[in-house]
Amino acid sequence: NNRDGVRPDKVTIHLLANGRKTDKTLELSEKMKWTGTFDKLFVNENGQPVKYTVSEDKVDKYTAEVTGDAKTGFTVTNTHTPAVTSVKVSKAWVDDNNRDGVRPDKVIVRLLANGKDSGHKLELTAGNKWTGSFTGLVTHRNGTPIEYTVFEDKVDKYTAEV
Structure with a gap:
């Protein structure tokens, strides 16, 4: 879904x-729906079958995996791990x-994303020294x-200040 906005316009x-x-x-x-076809390919070279494969130019912030074969078609899957x-x-x-x-035994702190409740919350207590972290949050x-x-x-x- 191009969450981070880093998908390229094209790949080679x-x-x-x-x-x-x-x-x-x-x-x-x-x-082009990210598809294409190589055509007019030689079947043999010097009397031996030609084994075709594909590669892709490096795409920043993505890892590529090639699957398939020349007979059924190749798929290059680019995977981006969101920041x-x-x-x-x-x-x-x-x-x-x-x-x-x-003083209460606990307080609940809620995480807002762009001003809206994200559904994430922390329970802070004396046992965790009134600290906690929301982790693994996508940045975009x-x-x-x-x-x-x-x-x-x-x-x-009590009155709260953030």
């Missing part, structure tokens, strides 16, 4: 005969070391950076 596929590059290439694009980030959260209490004895959606913020559920007798 090379035809190899018996492991050597030929002068035949294909330039594939979304407009991820983490958001660290720590809770500070301004209550003179719980002088009034009203449809090529646009995601802005992460946090929101703390209301805690009685």
